[in-house]
Amino acid sequence: MTMLDRRALLTKAAWAALAAPAALGGCASPAPLRHDPFRLGVASGDPLPDGMVLWTRLMGAPAAGADAAPLPGAEPIAVRWEVAEDAHFRRIAQRGVATALPELAHSVHVEVRGLAPGRWYHYRFLLGDAVSPPARTRTAPAPHELPGHLRLVHASCQRWEHGHYAAWRHVCAERPDLVVFLGDYVYEYPSPPDATGLARTHTLPLARTLADWRERYALHKSDPLLQAAHACAPWLVTWDDHEVQNDYAGTHGRGEPGDFLQLRAAAWQAFYEHMPLRAGTLAASGFGQLQLYRRQPWGRLAHLHVLDTRQWRDLQACRAPDGPARAVRPSACPELLQPGRTLLGTPQERWLREGLALDANSQPVRFSVLAQQTLFAPRHYPSGVQSTDSWDGYPAARTRLLQDIADIAPRNTVLLGGDIHQNYVCNVETQVAGRTRVVASEFCGTSVTSRSGTTQDKVDAIRRLNPHVLLARCEERGYCVSDVTPQRWTATLRAVRDPLDATSDAWDLARFVVEDGRPGPQPA
Structure with missing residues (x-):
């Protein structure tokens, strides 16, 4: 074109x-x-x-x-x-x-x-x-109003084969004011040859062309439970990697660079075609760029800063050509610690800093919410390796954002995430004058259906090594519903009993509260 x-x-x-x-x-x-x-x-x-x-x-x-x-x-x-x-x-x-x-x-x-x-x-x-x-x-709400309540659902990662969408039926029953979807709305893969343990399969090939991607979205949107969730409340959407290709980073993906950019443009066009996005999302370069990071005000109760951690990021540290992003040992990967590395890109980092400053200084907002794709808090593994595809792979960028939060001091900062197919609730900490200080709260939600690929024993070992992690669970699929008032943020982690059953019931896995003026989640 x-x-x-x-x-x-x-x-x-x-x-x-x-x-x-x-x-x-x-x-x-x-x-x-x-x-x-x-x-x-x-x-x-x-x-x-x-x-x-x-x-x-x-x-x-x-x-x-x-x-x-x-x-x-x-x-x-x-x-x-x-x-x-x-x-x-x-x-x-x-x-x-x-x-x-x-x-x-x-x-x-x-x-x-x-x-x-x-x-x-x-x-x-x-x-x-x-x-x-x-x-x-x-x-x-009107910009000057302080609403008494906001009910917010955030969710991510809904691979078709890994489960039915019972979670969306329960989301409708929550009667949310807003649904925030944090990425991996579709997956690019064909169905596995062995269907053992899968909820359902499809006949679509690996998505490469615009026609492929349109078929992929049509498949997902044919699900009546997902349709019902879209019909029950407005959505705020962003993407992660599987809307294009696993672990892609900016202009870097698998295959020849020119072929990958064509694939990415086709995937991004299909994403726009199938999401409730404004025409302003499109840029002068067509589908070679989308303006996806943006702000969603909710009166003076909350401002949601929707981030894009895929389009502008640097390539994962020490990633082999045409290979996937892998966990590394920091001592064997000096690139990991380079100070200029970015997950958001410099313009988006500046935009976020300016938005947090507005939250803090102009008619102060009760809750500044960072709606982004993955786990923000560090996750140290007993093996000593470190992920390169999450914020752990961009430690200098995380330090810059933490410094901004500490310096600007929004009234309450809450981070929402997904991607890892696990529930994590964390204190977000930084070092101030040589002392560890909690500056924000994090709720990284599990997937709607996508499997975690790990075991609870391994997750428990990680939690023991990371005292800022208050809860870590990998065995449940579901979503998080948050009730926000001027006095507190109450987050309830909801899990379906059986992801393979479209009629499955759901239960409360855990509940945490963030009190106004007191950073860090507290068990409720």
């Missing part, structure tokens, strides 16, 4: 995201439909005090043996949308027409504005005589 082609597509995407009040010229009008074009469901995300993004993707009639097929044709399609104050759509707050572009797989991203702050709405899409499932979303 040439630069001119990219700019034309970006212009189209921005135009298509406008919440147009009337029918748009140049769009096809469908004949009466004999299939459901909304088979992948609907979603909303990135709520503002006066609006949010509404998403869907139009699909064609199912092919033989498949749940959904791409919509044929190369014409833009006009899709109607409605936002209502009630579930029966009798009190319409806004309605309009959006454009589903064939260049973006007939996905729809409507950026609604002009709604009232801090309230729930209902929305749906209409195409011809077809009507999407209705869904709930909400606006964020």
Whole structure:
């Protein structure tokens, strides 16, 4: 795709995201439909005090043996949308027409504005005589308000084969205000030849092309429990590595550099096409770059700083050419300790520092939340090796962020993470005047379905070696739900009984509280 082609597509995407009040010229009008074009469901995300993004993707009639097929044709399609104050759509707050572009797989991203702050709405899409499932979303509180409560769910890592999505059914029952997804929404792999112990399999190949990635997202979004979770609340999404390739780092991946960058651009385009993201996520370079780090205010109760730890990172230390990231012994890998190494990239580090300063100094925010991909606190192994793909692989970058938190001193700092398929609850510590000081709290959640690949005995040994780790569990799949008030943050780790059972019940694994003005989680 040439630069001119990219700019034309970006212009189209921005135009298509406008919440147009009337029918748009140049769009096809469908004949009466004999299939459901909304088979992948609907979603909303990135709520503002006066609006949010509404998403869907139009699909064609199912092919033989498949749940959904791409919509044929190369014409833009006009899709109607409605936002209502009630579930029966009798009190319409806004309605309009959006454009589903064939260049973006007939996905729809409507950026609604002009709604009232801090309230729930209902929305749906209409195409011809077809009507999407209705869904709930909400606006964020007004910037000056201090809400009394925020219910926040964070989750990550939902490999298709490793389990059913029972966790999402329980998330719906939590009735969250916001769902934060921290990466690995899809996995690039084909199903293993041996299906023993798997919940289900699929027939898709290793994802390489744009068509491959679109099929991968369509597969995941065909799951009714995941659809229900998208329909119950707005989402705030970021990515990790499996949306592209395991352990990729910035422009570095396996295979020839040019081939990898083509794969990455295709994967990133499919990610945008299937997530409730604003058109501003796209950059002038097309899908060679996405602006994914951003801030999500929730009045003066919380500011969520959504991080991107993949696009801008340095290559993992001592990584062999065309090989995976591996744990290393620091003494055998001097590169690990180089002071300039970064996980976020210098511009994002500066952006985060400025955001924390705003939290602390301009109408102080109760909770500054870092929504990022992986475990932040150090994890020292009995073997003496150190991970290179997490923050442990970028110790200088972690030290810089810790220094910023200590110097700026936001009122309360909470880090949310995922990636490692384990539950970790940690005191986040730094050295101040030669003394260890707790400056933040961390809740790194387990996976929705993806297996941990370790044993509890090994995890217990790690915990004994790391006194800042308050809880470490590897055997449960699930999510974390946090109830946030001006006085405290209460995090409940929820686990499903059986990831292989779509009807599995769930239970409370543990609960921790962060009191206002007292850094560090306390068992509740």
